[in-house]
Amino acid sequence: MIPSIAKLPRISLGNYPTPLTEAHHLSAALGGPRIIIKRDDLTGLALGGNKCRKLEFVMAARKLDMEAYLVLFKGVHPETQGNLLLHDILDSKVRIIELDLSELLGGTIMVKMNALADELSQQGRHPLVIPAGAHTPIGTTGWVNAADEIWQQLQAQNIDARYLVVTNGSSGTQAGLELGVKYLKLPLKVIGISVFNKAANAINEVVNMANETAKFLNLDLAFTPDEITVYDDYIGEGYGITTDGCIQAIRLVAQTEGIFLDPVYTGKAMAGFIDLIHKGKFTAKDTVVFIHSGGIPALFAYDKEIAK
Numbered sequence: 001m002i003p004s005i006a007k008l009p010r011i012s013l014g015n016y017p018t019p020l021t022e023a024h025h026l027s028a029a030l031g032g033p034r035i036i037i038k039r040d041d042l043t044g045l046a047l048g049g050n051k052c053r054k055l056e057f058v059m060a061a062r063k064l065d066m067e068a069y070l071v072l073f074k075g076v077h078p079e080t081q082g083n084l085l086l087h088d089i090l091d092s093k094v095r096i097i098e099l100d101l102s103e104l105l106g107g108t109i110m111v112k113m114n115a116l117a118d119e120l121s122q123q124g125r126h127p128l129v130i131p132a133g134a135h136t137p138i139g140t141t142g143w144v145n146a147a148d149e150i151w152q153q154l155q156a157q158n159i160d161a162r163y164l165v166v167t168n169g170s171s172g173t174q175a176g177l178e179l180g181v182k183y184l185k186l187p188l189k190v191i192g193i194s195v196f197n198k199a200a201n202a203i204n205e206v207v208n209m210a211n212e213t214a215k216f217l218n219l220d221l222a223f224t225p226d227e228i229t230v231y232d233d234y235i236g237e238g239y240g241i242t243t244d245g246c247i248q249a250i251r252l253v254a255q256t257e258g259i260f261l262d263p264v265y266t267g268k269a270m271a272g273f274i275d276l277i278h279k280g281k282f283t284a285k286d287t288v289v290f291i292h293s294g295g296i297p298a299l300f301a302y303d304k305e306i307a308k
């Protein structure tokens with residue numbers, strides 16, 4: 001482990017390393033590269049996903065016997081299904097606010113979280129505000145570590161991969177992977193598929209968060225935007241709105257590999273990956289690791305869009 005990470009306080013929340021699954025049938029169906037799926041849907045905490053690595057460094061309320069308050073913006077599916085059903089079971093205190101996208105990008109949700117934290121402080125509580133996606137250098141550290149973990153697995157299994165394909169939402173997961181790859185000088189190129197931001201904004205956010213995290217970890221390196229790749233062609237009408245490509249990708253991966261992707265993040269990332277294969281960006285000679293960052297519970301909230 002990177003020495004400055006090994007020194008940090010951490011709680012164990014997930015089962016690591018998560019498996020690498022060889023996706024032979026998916027690969028054959030696409031006539032494309034060798035595809036390895038990094039199974040962070042199988043972390044073992046709260047139905048999996050990429051937040052588990054972040055929360056090992058940030059903390060996770062229920063596992064530490066604390067209360068969780070959530071400030072969420074109203075998405076496409078506000079009914080008690082998918083993740084909202086899980087929060088109901090966890091007895092999370094949920095506040096849903098109606099925002100348009102510009103307010104979301106402008107940080108309104110942070111203002112609302114800080115206001116709630118003030119309210120709780122006045123009641124004598126001691127709140128910790130965790131930004132959406134645990135998007136902080138501490139949270140991102142979990143994914144710096146993941147780059148190290150993936151590389152060790154690839155070496156041990158003699159897999160000659162050259163690419164990591166990852167979903168980009170708030171950019172932290174990609175930023176962590178980029179930092180790990182650069183610091184450890186790994187021969188891997190990270191490709192982000194955005195589900196939210198335009199490419200230029202996502203790239204700037206990867207650069208900012210990777211640089212902030214490098215400082216936090218005392219790693220002497222810095223990123224510039226030209227080093228980072230993010231595609232924004234697969235967002236469709238917007239965040240949380242499914243696309244035909246996303247639904248086809250979910251079905252294809254389920255039917256070839258028995259692995260479920262989600263309709264908001266990994267389904268769109270896989271749709272992008274498939275399109276890039278069709279466009280010749282990846283060929284049969286390449287080996288690509290696709291990061292399955294979880295999100296599966298949302299499938300059940302999107303039944304109307306997905307079911308035939």
Ligand SMILES: Cc1ncc(COP(=O)(O)O)c(C=O)c1O
Binds near residue numbers: 049173294
């Ligand atoms: C399932 C899933 N995949 C990917 C992401 C994107 O991660 P990040 O926000 O670190 O870019 C998220 C974020 O919410 C997610 O829930």
